[in-house]
Amino acid sequence: MKRFFLNYDLFLSGFITFIGLAGLVYFQFGMRPGPTGPFIFPKLSCFIIFIFGVLIMIDTLGAKHADTDPEVNILSVVLFGILSILYVLFFSRIGVITATFLFLVFSFSILSPKGVASLKSSIAYSAFLTFLLWIIFVKIFNIILPQYLLF
Amino acid sequence: MDAIFSLDFMLTVVQEAFRLEIIIFAALGVFTGVTVGAIPGISGDIAIALLLPFVYNLHPVPALGLLLGIYKGNMFGGAISAITFGVPGTGGAVVTVEDGYPAKKNGYPKKAMLTALYSSVTGDIISTVILVFLALPLAMIALKFGPREYFSLYVFAILIISFLLQGGMKKGLVTAAIGLLIGCIGLDPITGATRLTFGFSLLRGGMPLIPLLIGVFAISEVMTQFIKTWHRNRSISIKGLSELSSKQSEENSYDPSKDIMSFKVYLSTLKATITGSAIGTFIGALPGAGSSLAAFVSYGMAKRFSSCPEQFGKGSLEGVAAPEAGNSATVGSSMIPLITFGIPGSATAALIGAAFMLMGMQPGPMMMQDNMPIMYTFFVVILYASIMNWGISYFLIPFYAKIAMIKPRFIYPSVFILAILGTYASRNSIIDIWLLLVAGLLGTLLKKAKYPLGPLVLAYIIGPGAERSLRQALLIGRGEWGSLLKSPIAIGFYAVTVVVIILITKVSFKKS
Numbered sequence: 001m002k003r004f005f006l007n008y009d010l011f012l013s014g015f016i017t018f019i020g021l022a023g024l025v026y027f028q029f030g031m032r033p034g035p036t037g038p039f040i041f042p043k044l045s046c047f048i049i050f051i052f053g054v055l056i057m058i059d060t061l062g063a064k065h066a067d068t069d070p071e072v073n074i075l076s077v078v079l080f081g082i083l084s085i086l087y088v089l090f091f092s093r094i095g096v097i098t099a100t101f102l103f104l105v106f107s108f109s110i111l112s113p114k115g116v117a118s119l120k121s122s123i124a125y126s127a128f129l130t131f132l133l134w135i136i137f138v139k140i141f142n143i144i145l146p147q148y149l150l151f
Numbered sequence: 152m153d154a155i156f157s158l159d160f161m162l163t164v165v166q167e168a169f170r171l172e173i174i175i176f177a178a179l180g181v182f183t184g185v186t187v188g189a190i191p192g193i194s195g196d197i198a199i200a201l202l203l204p205f206v207y208n209l210h211p212v213p214a215l216g217l218l219l220g221i222y223k224g225n226m227f228g229g230a231i232s233a234i235t236f237g238v239p240g241t242g243g244a245v246v247t248v249e250d251g252y253p254a255k256k257n258g259y260p261k262k263a264m265l266t267a268l269y270s271s272v273t274g275d276i277i278s279t280v281i282l283v284f285l286a287l288p289l290a291m292i293a294l295k296f297g298p299r300e301y302f303s304l305y306v307f308a309i310l311i312i313s314f315l316l317q318g319g320m321k322k323g324l325v326t327a328a329i330g331l332l333i334g335c336i337g338l339d340p341i342t343g344a345t346r347l348t349f350g351f352s353l354l355r356g357g358m359p360l361i362p363l364l365i366g367v368f369a370i371s372e373v374m375t376q377f378i379k380t381w382h383r384n385r386s387i388s389i390k391g392l393s394e395l396s397s398k399q400s401e402e403n404s405y406d407p408s409k410d411i412m413s414f415k416v417y418l419s420t421l422k423a424t425i426t427g428s429a430i431g432t433f434i435g436a437l438p439g440a441g442s443s444l445a446a447f448v449s450y451g452m453a454k455r456f457s458s459c460p461e462q463f464g465k466g467s468l469e470g471v472a473a474p475e476a477g478n479s480a481t482v483g484s485s486m487i488p489l490i491t492f493g494i495p496g497s498a499t500a501a502l503i504g505a506a507f508m509l510m511g512m513q514p515g516p517m518m519m520q521d522n523m524p525i526m527y528t529f530f531v532v533i534l535y536a537s538i539m540n541w542g543i544s545y546f547l548i549p550f551y552a553k554i555a556m557i558k559p560r561f562i563y564p565s566v567f568i569l570a571i572l573g574t575y576a577s578r579n580s581i582i583d584i585w586l587l588l589v590a591g592l593l594g595t596l597l598k599k600a601k602y603p604l605g606p607l608v609l610a611y612i613i614g615p616g617a618e619r620s621l622r623q624a625l626l627i628g629r630g631e632w633g634s635l636l637k638s639p640i641a642i643g644f645y646a647v648t649v650v651v652i653i654l655i656t657k658v659s660f661k662k663s
Contacts, residue, residue, distance in 0.1 A: 009600045016325055023332070038339035038346060040625070041618040045335065048328035052321045059321070069375075072599045076378040081592060088571070088584050096572070104564055111380050111560035129565055133572060141205065143576045 008068050013056040020050030083107075096145040101130045164524060167212065168531035176213035177536045180220020181543050187221070188228015188241050189551045190562065195225030195241065199502045200368045201569050203361050204577030207509035211525050216532040218506055219482075222499050223275055223533075223540050226442065226479040230267040231551050234260060234471070243442030243478030246450045250463060250470030257466040258409060264548055265412040266420055266468045267475040272541040274428040274476030278483030279537060281432055282490075283530045286519060289491035293516035296640070298623035301492075303641035305617035307648045308494045311437060313606050314655050326597060327606035333358050334614030341622060353582055360505050361577045363611065366590025367604050368502075369570045374595045377563045420472035423453040427473040431480025435496055436487045442478035442497070449477025483533070489514050490526070494613055498605040501612045508612075515616070 023046030027039045083106075090099035104126035105119075112118040137143045167173075187198045198221050206214035229241030234251035247267060254263035296304070309331075313323030336347045337357030348354040427449035434445040453473030454463045463470045485496030486503070493515030495501035504514045512518050512525075519526055544551075574587045594604055621635075628634020636642055 012596065012600045016329075020328075038342050038344040041614075041621065042332060042335045042346060044621075045328045045332040049325055049332070052325045052328070056321050056325065068600050069598070072375055072378050072595070074599075076381065077374065077592070077595055077599070080374050080377060081588070084567075084588050084591075088581070088588065091571070091584070092581055100568055100572075104568065107377075107564035107567075108560055111377070111564070125561060129568075133568065137572055137576060141576065143572075144579065145572070145575070146581075 007060065008074065009063075010057065010060045013053055013060055017050055017053030017057060020046050020048075020053050022046075024050055092146050097130055097134055100133060101126050104129055160524070160527075164527045164531055167524070167528045168535070173213045173216055173528075173532055176209075177216035177220045177532055178539055178543065180217040181224040181536055181540045182220075182547075183217075184221035184224020184226075185228035185231070185540070185544050185547070185551060186224075188225040188244075189231040194368075194372070195221050195228075196499050196502060197369045197372060197566065198225070199499060199506075200365045201566070201573050203364060203502070203506060203509065204573045206506055211507075211510045211512065211522075212528050212532060214506065214510060215503070215529050216536060218503055219529075219533045220536045220539070222482050222503070223479070223536055224544070226275070226482060227268055227271040227475070227540060227544055228551070229478075230271065230471075230475055231264065231548065234263050234267065241442070241478075243446050243481075244474075245443060246446040246474035247471060249450065249474075250465070250467045253464070253466035254468065254471060255466075259466075261410045262412050262416060262468060263466075263471050265545070266416065266471050268541065268544050268548070269417050270420060270424040270427065270472035270476040271479040272537055273424050274431050274478075274480035275482055275537045275540065276534070277428040278432040278435060278480040279530075279534050280483075282483040282486050283534070285487055286490050286526070286530075289487065290516040290519040293491050294520070296492075296516075297638065298620040298627065299635055299638040300640045300644070302617065302620040302624050302635060303638070303644035303648075304492055304494065305613055305620060307644045308488070308613065309606070309610055309617070310648050311651060313603075314652055320656075322600075322602045323606045326602050326604060327610040330607035330610030331614040331617070333363065333607075334611045335618070340615065340619070358611075359578070359583055359586060360509065362574050362583045362587040363590045364502060364505055364608060365570050365574055366587045367594040367608055368498075369566060370587060370591025371594025371598055371604065373563045373567045373570065374591055375598055376559065377567070380559045380563065416468065420468050422456065423449075423469035423473040424476040426453050426456060427476030428480045431477035432484045434477075435481030435484030437496065442481045445477040445481045446474035449473040490519060491516060493518075493616055495609055498608055501605075501609045504612055 024043065027043040027046060083103075087099055087103045090102070093099075105122050108122035108125055109119060112122070137145060183198055184195055187195060199218050202218065202221070206217065209217075225241060226243055229239055229244030230247045230251060233239045233244040233247040234255050237248050237252035239245045239248050251263050251267065254260065309327050310324075313327050314320045332347070334357075336354055338344070338355055339346055345355060427445075430449045430452055431442075431445040434448060435442075450463075450470065450473050453469055454460045457463065457467075457469050459467070459469075481497065485500040488494045488496045489500045489504050489507075493504070493513070495504045495514075507514050507518065512522055570587065571584055574583050575581070577583065594607075597604060597607075624635055625632070628637065636645070
């Protein structure tokens with residue numbers, strides 16, 4: 001059980017199999033599709049997901065090494081996800097320009113190599129890029145972006 | 152049919168194709184394509200996906216000229232960083248590193264770069280000419296296809312795509328099935344029944360195309376690269392950086408007088424260029440095979456037919472010409488199945504197919520018939536875009552070589568913002584941004600376990616067509632699955648699928 005949650009490949013294939021099975025059960029018993037009805041194709045897709053999900057799980061159980069990208073860990077994906085959610089939330093609360101500037105300053109800073117004093121350059125690049133995006137989207141394409149605070 | 156051979160029709164097409172607006176858009180596309188191709192980590196797919204929200208307000212010809220320009224320019228752009236730094240800018244340029252980088256270290260970067268450019272343009276022109284001459288006859292054949300034949304063709308395409316892409320057949324089929332399932336979200340086009348909306352009324356119209364494409368292609372890539380850069384930079388100190396830069400400055404002494412490109416040099420690589428062009432054109436027309444495979448096979452074949460195979464891997468110009476001609480030749484031919492049967496030949500062709508759909512043109516045999524002037528104007532534009540690719544790249548190669556040095560920490564957050572704003576701009580909808588993030592997260596999670604994302608997008612695009620064909624075929628056959636085998640053409644496609652799968656499995660088995 002512990003291995004199931006530690007091995008990402010196994011966990012993902014298990015999850016995919018579950019989705020396939022759940023879809024299959026839903027379309028088989030929850031719906032009443034005729035042989036040519038609207039649920040035949042989703043059912044077929046779920047069947048493929050289920051069958052090949054099981055086969056991948058079997059492969060993963062027999063594999064000596066996990067076939068995953070070690071540089072992408074799930075904690076980082078979650079952190080990036082939170083950062084993205086915060087950006088989109090700020091996007092509609094404090095305005096696109098302010099939110100974009102803050103997001104860029106933060107991203108440029110955390111992506112700079114350790115020990116490189118880059119806050120000034122991060123602020124300068126962020127201000128320049130935000131201005132450029134404002135020109136492109138607002139002035140050239142006439143797109144109305146959410147505006148709340150400052151801009 | 153006769154109308155297209157009339158002088159009036161041809162003159163109208165040429166006149167339209169050379170309108171200033173269209174020339175500017177095609178040039179802008181080539182410029183953007185070469186630029187993003189030169190930056191490792193940013194692909195033409197990302198650039199095309201990011202531009203989709205903007206192009207559907209344009210007339211189809213300049214819009215498609217822009218996107219095809221990016222596709223073409225990107226194929227050569229990948230060679231710039233491959234030759235200059237040994238880092239391929241695109242997947243198709245991975246093999247170019249084998250000889251391109253040693254050529255640069257041996258003191259002839261200009262020759263290598265221009266060989267790559269000339270062979271790339273040659274391969275591209277050959278495959279575009281083949282597209283122009285094959286599109287209409289194939290579309291006429293496709294018009295004779297019924298639902299059974301179409302369904303067998305879709306099965307062929309999905310299986311071949313899943314088998315050929317990196318990540319293995321099982322993972323490819325799972326992502327293709329996920330794409331098919333996502334394509335089923337919303338109202339059933341035949342009966343109007345609601346499917347997979349889970350009570351969300353916003354999903355009744357289906358999963359919007361732009362958030363899905365940008366999410367899967369751009370956001371997942373940005374998310375992955377962002378995380379990787381973050382981890383790497385946390386472990387690199389200033390000392391490490393200065394050591395790296397001093398190592399980079401230890402370049403060989405360069406003598407420009409020994410690095411002059413000539414027609415004689417081009418002729419010496421012509422055999423490899425033609426080999427690459429032929430292989431690239433053939434592989435590009437197969438659904439899902441892609442530019443990387445074309446470049447690998449072209450390199451292998453050019454080495455086999457070369458009079459000096461021992462030079463390969465040591466800076467051979469033939470070793471640069473073959474993969475570059477091969478990967479660029481996939482551009483035109485990957486459009487053949489898209490335009491004639493509505494089945495994209497590659498992930499990039501799927502994005503171009505999405506652009507056709509956004510502009511109200513459904514890829515498939517009827518597209519040629521219903522939009523004859525637009526399609527032939529488009530063909531003329533993509534032909535001269537190849538020449539533009541040569542001109543623009545030739546002039547800007549020295550500058551482009553420096554583009555690859557842009558630091559990743561500035562690239563990925565910028566692309567992320569562009570993806571968010573571009574998606575928002577397409578419908579002024581915050582919900583689309585949430586869908587974009589969900590699609591991006593799905594792409595990242597699948598990518599971590601090395602599931603190929605190409606089949607997901609391709610299946611999403613061709614899914615509705617495949618479903619329509621299957622249900623129509625079943626209706627004709629009164630619900631009997633056996634009726635799918637009542638057409639000789641369909642049986643032929645199933646047989647070819649089985650044979651191709653056996654061959655691919657045999658080759659992979661041998662490799663392993």
